[in-house]
Amino acid sequence: MNRLFVFCEGPDDIRFFEGVLKSELREGYASVELIAYAGMKHIRVDGFIRGIGAMGDDYLMVADIDSDRTVKAKKNRLKRWYRELDTDKVIIVIKEIEGWYLAGLNDHASRSLGLRPLPGTDRITKERFNRMIPDHYVSRIDLMIEIIKRYSIKVAREKNRSFRFFYWKCLE
Amino acid sequence: MRIKQVSCRNFKSFSDLTVDLDEYNILIGTNAAGKTNFIRIFRFFRDIARHGLGNAISLQGGAEYIRNIRISSDVPTEIGIIFENELGVFSGVRDTRGGSHTLSFHQIEYRFSLQIEEGGYRILEDFLRISCSCTPDLGEGESGQGELRITHTEDGVFYELSTPEGIAIEITEIIPPYLQKNVPRSGTLLIENPLLVPMPGFQRFFAEIAIYDFDPRTPRKAIPLSGRSDLEEDGSNLAIVLKGILADPEKKRRLSNLMTELLPFVQDIDVRKFMDSSIYFTVTERYGDEHPLPSSVISDGTVNVINLICALYFDEKPFIVIEEPEKNVHPYLIARVVSMFGDAARNKQILITTHNPGVVRHADIEDILLISRDSAGYSIITKPARREEVRTFLKNEVGIEELYIQNLLGL
Structure with missing residues (x-):
């Protein structure tokens, strides 16, 4: 495996x-390892990708869409930065990961945290x-951890299109 | 309260320094560049407010160690600080025509200078400027800017109020005459005499400056039950601080979450009494069969991280300095620690000193202050983000931590 x-x-x-x-992605893999790549030199990210390929392992790269207008534009930008990157393995978060956090809260969970429910x-x-x-x-970190405790992947699929795509591609 | 700027002349390794501070500041520099001396400026202010000028000078090692020995002895030592934010409001202040105004104070500039002399010191200047906006209470007319200047000389304390054009307010509207006649004890400063300044909490701004340099060994020991409830500089009273946090369910919940962020293997933290006279804390690890480990056997890194979380999130102080907070922290966790600094800076102003390239790598370059020595050997502080050469290297994918390791951030 x-x-x-x-x-x-x-x-x-x-x-x-x-x-x-992590626990959802674990199915079908011996383990799931997370690598923080922000601030890492592009050449070093390429080195990780080559190493992962050489070991016969798999990878995903998660990136916010930021200022790019389309998913394709963001993937092209990443490809320019990381030459070894297979853009099929890129998951674009729209717009930022905070949207994925809030997506997993149903109305009751939102209210319990003092947040306005979002459609x-x-x-x-x-x-x-x-x-x-x-x-x-x-602390926003404290709030994020409380969101994770109440998180529903089912709800997140309904509230965020990029999360729904990620789910379809990686978890379904 | 937020410290906007600090300045000094002829103080320790500084000849002439002015530094603007943000909400969150990371001070880096080589050994002996002057990091500790910069922290001593804040320590000096704090000690004056807490213990008086004489004691504060003594705590700096004596008057002869205050000034820079390479600078002529007739040059005074001057230290200044500017605070900003909503600092207080005076309502119902009457002008000479009977109109009523609200004065909202938003900036304090304080500075003093000392002449260091053989075996002692003399106060040359002691000056406070409080800037305010002046708004008519009944909505008639526009707001304008004013300021209250307080000058302390050998002859006494003098008050001067400037108001927007067309509005005249007698100083007695703000400072009652009996307080204006107060004379501070010889050899003391305005910040030691709260009755001389018409701003509640003025002295507290300085007294509450918190400086931490955690020692992972001291918090491990059982300590007497009676002690301060706010964190000591070395974190030695951590057990008492934790006792206060754990007694409040909301704080306990927050502590548990934040511990999970940095120490995911820690399941529970508790405090225990020993012989009804001392107290220590315990940590239960996920893989420890529910068996709590006493603080005496807990690792340096774990103790340091708990101290750090307490200082960042549970200390009520508005301005904190933490020296080398990443001590004993695994490199993988450094990004999370740096993220916590930014998170905690939403509620308090933070100054971090570090040698760790990992902290530099994960920091925003805009938050970094670089301390170095100029060609004459005096300490100077610059912002690498404002240097074109540094920007050029960053554009060409030379990491900021690489520039730091190569000592090129000061180019």
């Missing part, structure tokens, strides 16, 4: 994959998430 390596941008993505998706989270950015943090949370 081979391993799955997931390239995550930073601590917020790592926390999300660790808390919500969809495709437009959530880091800044918008930060503005939504209830006053009684002195």
Whole structure:
């Protein structure tokens, strides 16, 4: 059985994959390993990808769409940065990982955290998430961990299109 | 309260320094560049407010160690600080025509200078400027800017109020005459005399500056039940701090979450009494068969991380300095620790000192302050983000940590 390596941008993505998706992704793999690639030199990311391929293991790269207008444009940008990257293995988060966090909350869970229930989270950015943090949370990390405790993948599939695509591609 | 700027002249290794601070600041530099001396500026202010100028000078090693020995002895030592934010409001202040105004104070500039002399010191200047906006209470007319200047000399304390054009307010509206006649004890500064400054909490701004340099060994020991409830500089009273946190269900929940972020193998943390006289804490690990480990056998890294979380999230101080907070922390966790600094800085101002390239790598370059020595050997502080050469290297995929390791951030 081979391993799955997931390239995550930073601590917020790592926390999300660790808390919500790692156990789901584990099916069919000996283990799931997370690699934080934000700030890592492009050549080093390429080295990881080559090494993973040489070991016969699998990988995914998760990236926010950021300022790019389309998924294709973002994938092309990543391909320019990482020459070894197979763009079929790229998962684009729209717009940012904070949207995937909020997507997994049903109305009851949102209210229990002091958050306004959202019908969809495709437009959530880091800044918008930060503005939504209830006053009684002195830490956004604390809030994110509370969201993970209440997370429903089923609800997330309904509220975020990029999460739905990820689910269809990697978990269904 | 937020510290906007600090400055000094002829203090320790600094000749002339002015530094703007953000919510979150990471101070880096080679050994002996002056990091500790920069922290001493804050320590000096804090000690003056807590213990008085004489004791604060003594805590710095004596008057002869305050100034830079390479600078002529007749050059005074000057230290200044600027605070900003909503600092207080005076409502119902009457002008000379009977109109009522609200003064909202938003910036404090404080500075003092000392002449260091053989075996002692003399206060040359002691000055406070409080900037405010002045708004008519009944909505008649526009808001304008004003300021209150307080000058302390050998002859006494003098107050001067500037108000927007067309509005005249007598100083007695703000400072009652009996307080204006107060004379501070000789050799003391305004920040030691709260009655001289019409701003509640002015002294506290300085006294609450918290500086941490955690020692992982001291918190492991059982300590007396009676002790301070806020974290000591070395973290030695961690058990008492944890006792307070664990007694509050909401704080306990938050602590548990934040511990999970950095120490996922820790299942529970608790405090225990020993012989009704001392207290220590325990940690239960996920793989430890529910068996709590006493603090005396817990690793340096775990103790340091718990201290760090307490300082960042449970200390009520508005400005904290943490020296080398990443001590004993695994490189994999450094990104999470750096992310915690940014997270905690939403509620308090933070200054971190570090030598760790991992911290530098995961930091935003805009948050980094570089301390180095100039050609004359004086400490200077610059922002690498403002240097074109550094920007050029970053554009060409030379990592910031690589520039730091090669000592090229000061180019």
